[in-house]
Amino acid sequence: MTQFLQLASDGFALGCVYALVALGFAVVYRASQVINFAQGAMLLVGAYLVSLFAAYAGLPFWFAVSSLSRFSPPVACCSRCSCCAAPSGSRCSRS
Numbered sequence: 001m002t003q004f005l006q007l008a009s010d011g012f013a014l015g016c017v018y019a020l021v022a023l024g025f026a027v028v029y030r031a032s033q034v035i036n037f038a039q040g041a042m043l044l045v046g047a048y049l050v051s052l053f054a055a056y057a058g059l060p061f062w063f064a065v066s067s068l069s070r071f072s073p074p075v076a077c078c079s080r081c082s083c084c085a086a087p088s089g090s091r092c093s094r095s
Contacts, residue, residue, distance in 0.1 A: 021043060028036045046068060053064035 021040065024039055025035065028034075028039060049068055050061075050064045053059045053067065054061045057064075059067075
């Protein structure tokens with residue numbers, strides 16, 4: 001019975017992740033009328049970095065997730081356009 005409850009909770013958690021990814025696809029498609037499959041690649045990069053921090057660096061899982069959530073927005077901004085390479089005071093041409 002314990003194993004059933006564990007598997008049921010794991011399945012529910014995985015279903016929630018799938019629902020969030022599908023919701024992200026739906027929101028992006030609704031806004032731009034283009035299916036953007038790069039969103040799945042960003043999810044993969046985030047999962048890989050959390051596992052890298054937690055398994056290989058020996059950090060606690062909660063710390064790996066929180067550090068990734070702190071450092072992901074600047075990385076996403078820099079990968080979106082070349083704002084980091086622009087001289088200070090200039091604006092991004094894509095925003």
